[in-house]
Amino acid sequence: DGGITQSPKYLFRKEGQNVTLSCEQNLNHDAMYWYRQDPGQGLRLIYYSQIVNDFQKGDIAEGYSVSREKKESFPLTVTSAQKNPTAFYLCASSIEPGINFFGQGTRLTVV
Amino acid sequence: DQQVKQNSPSLSVQEGRISILNCDYTNSMFDYFLWYKKYPAEGPTFLISISSIKDKNEDGRFTVFLNKSAKHLSLHIVPSQPGDSAVYFCAASGGSNYKLTFGKGTLLTVNP
Secondary structure: OOOEEEEOOEEEEOOOOOEEEEEEEOOOOOEEEEEEEOOOOOEEEEEEEEEOOEEEEOOOOOOEEEOOOEOOEOOEEEOOOOOOOOEEEEEEEEOOOOOOEEOOOEEEEEO | OOOEEOOOOEEEEEOOOOEEEEEEEOOOOOOEEEEEEEOOOOOOEEEEEEEOOOOEEEEOOEEEEEEOOOOEEEEEEOOOOHHHOEEEEEEEEOOOOOOOEEOOOEEEEEEO
């Protein structure tokens, strides 16, 4: 069945290390997104990609990087430059502007 | 600056009654609005949306109302059920822009 798969569900990282969060979709959607959620906050857009090999910065891109080499995959790397990386990360996809369909999220904790 | 505002962090209602969640926006370029429901440690689930050419959209127990002149929308849930207890996010987008702007959410608790 179609959907968006994020892995792992929980991730622990030591300070100063880069870490990559996986997001795969089999919905044949062109657009994919990465959001971050912090307690008491809404979802804030990190990066988005409308087509393969193209992506744009969202509102809080500093300290993050992405790639979009395949339509199905949109991995997010949290670099050591991200000062406060502990958060709940959500990946989404859409067939066109509008409704985003979300994965189940990855909880990243810096230890 | 917050372009989408949900001014009530929480709302508590009795089972069977109406739940009304509110959302205000400031960007006049927004023309498409969505409501999402989210449980802890899960991804948001799309509930209902409305285009700016409409002022009401209904889907079962969920109705969204849009007042463009006031830049205000609301989600009505009737009747409310305990399973509706979750955080509800309002979101908006404009034109062909792929970006969604989210509010901070309202925690709805439906008491049996």
